[in-house]
Amino acid sequence: MITTMKMSLVIAGVLVISFPSMAHAYIDPGVGSMIIQLVLAAGMGLVYWFRKKILSFIVHLKTFFWRRK
Amino acid sequence: MTRTPPQAEPGSLRDPDGQLILFEDRIFRGLSSGSFSVLSHLTSQGVLQELQEKNLTIKSDINPNDAAIMTQLKKHIPQFPHFIEHEKLNYVTYPCEWTFSMLCDAALLHLKIQEQLLEKGFSLKDASAYNVLFRHGREIFIDIGSFEIATSPVWPAYGQFCRMFLFPLILSTHRRVDTKSYFLSHMDGISLSETAQILGFFGRLRPSFWIDILFPYLFEKRSSSGSREFKVKGDSEGHLVFQKFNLRRLSRVITRLRKGNEFGTSHWLSYKLTNTYSDKEIDSKKQFLSDFLDTYKPKSLLDLGCNTGDYAVMAASRCENVVAIDSDHDSIESLYLRTKKDNINITPIWMDLANPTPAIGFQNRERKQFDDRFREEAVVAFALVHHLLISSGIPLEKIRDFLWSLSSHFLLVEYIHPNDPQFQSLIGFRQRSYDYLSSNQFERIFSHEARKLREVKITPYRTLFLFSRMP
Numbered sequence: 401m402i403t404t405m406k407m408s409l410v411i412a413g414v415l416v417i418s419f420p421s422m423a424h425a426y427i428d429p430g431v432g433s434m435i436i437q438l439v440l441a442a443g444m445g446l447v448y449w450f451r452k453k454i455l456s457f458i459v460h461l462k463t464f465f466w467r468r469k
Numbered sequence: 470m471t472r473t474p475p476q477a478e479p480g481s482l483r484d485p486d487g488q489l490i491l492f493e494d495r496i497f498r499g500l501s502s503g504s505f506s507v508l509s510h511l512t513s514q515g516v517l518q519e520l521q522e523k524n525l526t527i528k529s530d531i532n533p534n535d536a537a538i539m540t541q542l543k544k545h546i547p548q549f550p551h552f553i554e555h556e557k558l559n560y561v562t563y564p565c566e567w568t569f570s571m572l573c574d575a576a577l578l579h580l581k582i583q584e585q586l587l588e589k590g591f592s593l594k595d596a597s598a599y600n601v602l603f604r605h606g607r608e609i610f611i612d613i614g615s616f617e618i619a620t621s622p623v624w625p626a627y628g629q630f631c632r633m634f635l636f637p638l639i640l641s642t643h644r645r646v647d648t649k650s651y652f653l654s655h656m657d658g659i660s661l662s663e664t665a666q667i668l669g670f671f672g673r674l675r676p677s678f679w680i681d682i683l684f685p686y687l688f689e690k691r692s693s694s695g696s697r698e699f700k701v702k703g704d705s706e707g708h709l710v711f712q713k714f715n716l717r718r719l720s721r722v723i724t725r726l727r728k729g730n731e732f733g734t735s736h737w738l739s740y741k742l743t744n745t746y747s748d749k750e751i752d753s754k755k756q757f758l759s760d761f762l763d764t765y766k767p768k769s770l771l772d773l774g775c776n777t778g779d780y781a782v783m784a785a786s787r788c789e790n791v792v793a794i795d796s797d798h799d800s801i802e803s804l805y806l807r808t809k810k811d812n813i814n815i816t817p818i819w820m821d822l823a824n825p826t827p828a829i830g831f832q833n834r835e836r837k838q839f840d841d842r843f844r845e846e847a848v849v850a851f852a853l854v855h856h857l858l859i860s861s862g863i864p865l866e867k868i869r870d871f872l873w874s875l876s877s878h879f880l881l882v883e884y885i886h887p888n889d890p891q892f893q894s895l896i897g898f899r900q901r902s903y904d905y906l907s908s909n910q911f912e913r914i915f916s917h918e919a920r921k922l923r924e925v926k927i928t929p930y931r932t933l934f935l936f937s938r939m940p
Contacts, residue, residue, distance in 0.1 A: 426485060427595045430628025431692045432661055432685030437623035440680070441711040448710075 475545045479834040480599065487614030490546060496557050497533070497542060498614055499549030505531075507591065507616050508553065516589050517613070525582055526610045527602075528556040555611070559769075559790050560816045561842055564598040564633070565652035566826060568802040568819050569641060572648065573727040574608045574809075575601040576634035580720045582610055583624065587712055592619035596630035598658070599836070603816060606808030622708035624715070631681055632658035635719065638726050639678070640667055649819070656830055661685055677722070753927040754851055754883075755783060761881060761923075761935055762787045767846035771875055773822055774853035778804035778815065784849070785813050792843060796821040822853070822871075823861035840874055848876035851883045851933075852891070859895040859903070865914050873919070878938055880919065884911045886930035908932055 447454070475497070478489035486501040500508070508531050511517040520526040533539065533554040542552045564572060575598055583593050593615050600612035624630075636659040640646035644667055651659050665673050665686040673683050758780055761767075768789045772781040775793035777800045785791045793815050795801050801819040808815045820826055825839035850872055857863045863871075872880055885892050887903040896903070912921060915936055923935040 426483060427597075427626060427629050428657070429625045430631070430661060430685065430689070432687070432689030433628030433631060434623065434625075435688040435692070436680060436685045437627055437711075437715065439684075440715070441622060441708055444711050444714065 475542055496555040497552050499546050500551045500614055502550055504614050505551035507618060514589055526613055529613055530554045558602050558604055562603060562818055563836055565649045566818045566820050568798055568805055569730050570802055571805055572638060573723055576723050578608045578610055580716050584716050590619055591616055593626055596626040598633045605812055605814045624712055632660060635681055636664040642726050642730055661689060750927055757925050757933045769845040770847045771845040773850045776800050781815050782813060785815050792816045794818045794820050823857055843875055844877055846877055847879040848872055849881045855885045855892050869915050880936045882934050884908055884932040889930035
């Protein structure tokens with residue numbers, strides 16, 4: 401269940417980058433401002449997706465250096 | 470008696486889902502079904518009430534029960550199926566009249582409201598500085614027709630927020646750009662490309678500008694034109710996390726800009742410390758104003774050339790509404806901060822009286838000019854006339870007409886003899902002679918269609934006059 405949620409989050413990020421622009425607002429959202437938000441949103445999604453792997457990698461590094469000492 | 474039919478306020482003409490309407494000296498807003506259902510949802514969830522209780526948004530009645538008024542509104546403005554009523558605020562001021570801190574506060578208010586709305590699945594559809602007004606030094610959001618259901622994974626108004634708030638604040642801090650002139654010439658604030666160009670190649674490389682300026686600028690430059698369809702699928706929870714992160718980040722950026730901009734000593738602030746006025750002179754001016762307030766009890770007062778607003782603060786304790794205007798940014802800034810801290814009923818305005826705010830926007834009707842917005846019972850112009858007369862070269866008769874155009878009843882004005890040291894220092898190398906300007910001549914000019922009520926000589930060269938408009 402959680403994995404599906406995470407997966408959809410990443411997919412959302414990817415989809416979002418593929419179709420950047422807004423249709424309904426009467427103000428100009430600004431192309432650059434929209435893209436940066438989408439990129440950051442996707443970036444955060446990816447960090448979230450690999451969270452466990454990043455954490456385990458850090459733990460792995462820590463234990464590695466701790467052993468060396 | 471014929472009633473004036475409901476008047477659509479041109480200030481909100483760009484929003485297809487809502488229109489501000491003036492009727493019977495009350496403020497209504499016509500809303501589309503979509504906008505109205507958003508407000509109904511917000512009310513049923515208690516969000517609107519919460520925002521109003523915290524004084525973040527204007528008090529509004531979404532179901533006014535005045536049947537006669539509603540019939541009239543529906544008859545004259547048939548394009549909107551729903552009408553809500555707003556509390557009427559006394560004064561409308563524009564971003565070109567705000568100081569740095571006022572713009573910061575208006576920006577932070579937007580972020581605060583957007584964050585609260587997001588929690589409940591709603592969002593602000595625009596982020597215009599014109600959606601904020603100030604009441605007694607407190608910023609208040611007026612356009613509750615801007616609330617919509619959050620459908621986008623990102624904040625569509627983020628670009629406008631940057632143009633209206635973030636870029637002017639950044640350019641004012643880092644390049645000393647005069648934001649006033651930008652707001653006068655651009656209804657939508659400062660554009661991204663203009664901001665990036667003003668900062669220059671190395672300026673925009675500063676790491677704190679990467680997210681808001683550098684990368685969006687690069688994307689914008691490289692993006693090809695052409696139609697784009699925007700379809701978003703996926704999990705909204707992830708988007709919410711990002712949006713909240715972005716809002717908090719923006720709020721930190723603005724708070725930091727504000728802290729870094731605490732003002733130093735400007736000409737007029739130091740003027741307050743080093744001018745040639747004696748305490749006795751200031752006391753007699755205060756006494757004159759105090760006597761006037763006690764005797765005539767005006768409801769509203771306009772202090773022109775208020776400096777840091779000492780007389781305005783004094784008047785505020787005895788008048789319902791006080792407006793204080795000065796052309797010096799830092800003086801108005803310090804008055805605004807004081808007003809905010811002590812909750813004083815003053816509306817501070819940063820404006821040059823020799824060049825007041827013009828009407829701007831589509832057909833010059835969206836934003837009203839200065840003298841269409843302000844007309845108070847009493848106008849105070851202490852130590853002002855000689856500045857307009859000498860520095861700006863405006864004839865005395867025109868100054869008189871201008872001052873009277875802002876007053877409905879009283880005018881308190883200070884006469885300064887050409888031999889006064891302040892007068893002399895203003896003349897400088899100017900060749901013009903002001904010898905004709907005797908006290909009698911001054912009085913004669915100002916008595917045109919007015920009656921002198923009082924005259925007090927406070928120094929050999931200075932006299933205070935109180936005039937009343939002829940009935």
